[in-house]
Amino acid sequence: MMQFQLTRKQMTNLLYSLKGEGQEPSAILAGFEAYQSDNNQIPHFLLKRNKKWSNQENGLSTNEIVSLANLCELTSLTSSSLQNWIKRDVKDLIGAPELGKKYSIEQVAMLLIVKDLKTVFDFEKIRQLLSVVFNTLSDRSDDFMSPLAFYEIYATVLDSLDESSSLSLNDRQLENHIISKVHLYNRQFPDLSQEQWEPIKNVLVITILAVLATHLQLRTQLYLNTNSHLIFP
Numbered sequence: 001m002m003q004f005q006l007t008r009k010q011m012t013n014l015l016y017s018l019k020g021e022g023q024e025p026s027a028i029l030a031g032f033e034a035y036q037s038d039n040n041q042i043p044h045f046l047l048k049r050n051k052k053w054s055n056q057e058n059g060l061s062t063n064e065i066v067s068l069a070n071l072c073e074l075t076s077l078t079s080s081s082l083q084n085w086i087k088r089d090v091k092d093l094i095g096a097p098e099l100g101k102k103y104s105i106e107q108v109a110m111l112l113i114v115k116d117l118k119t120v121f122d123f124e125k126i127r128q129l130l131s132v133v134f135n136t137l138s139d140r141s142d143d144f145m146s147p148l149a150f151y152e153i154y155a156t157v158l159d160s161l162d163e164s165s166s167l168s169l170n171d172r173q174l175e176n177h178i179i180s181k182v183h184l185y186n187r188q189f190p191d192l193s194q195e196q197w198e199p200i201k202n203v204l205v206i207t208i209l210a211v212l213a214t215h216l217q218l219r220t221q222l223y224l225n226t227n228s229h230l231i232f233p
Helices: 008-018 027-028 033-037 062-069 079-089 105-118 123-134 148-161 163-167 171-188 193-233
Strands: none
Touching: 008 027, 008 105, 008 148, 062 079, 062 105, 062 148, 079 105, 105 123, 105 148, 105 193, 123 193, 148 171, 148 193
């Protein structure tokens, strides 16, 4: 059975759908081969067909956020860890549920960003990094860009990186390659001055490198697991 997983770019499309923009989630998921072969792995709330998807944002419960996050490649999240995050570790980043008892899609995007950074950084460093982009962490009105827009940028850059060509670059070349791709998004935010954009660009690059670091870490663990009988006879 093929394991159903989404790239971050595909997750971005799904988040916009849950926000009420574009196709409904079931229509997006139906385009994937693994979904067509067996959709039992898909959270039930994503399979509903409902007209409200087209014009109304759908808030998510903590359990739904965990189910959604675990559809994304290189992502593993538990209900207990998420509860700790929103009650203590990143309470100032996430805030209280914005849609009744459920969290908005922008809040979900923020949690996914935190998850991507958490593999490399502690929560204090994550707060410092994200305050560069989102200013007052508890106030969305002064953000330089929305959490979903931030997630979309680095998801798109990651999706554009060809694994074979990326591996052919040394560390500095890969870093410069990522910087050049991120820098292209400056034109999407004409209200940002160059002085404002530069630190945001750097946080985006750091987040992309954190995801790549996660990939290498998991590949290392997988290689050990696969070859442990040869290493430890």
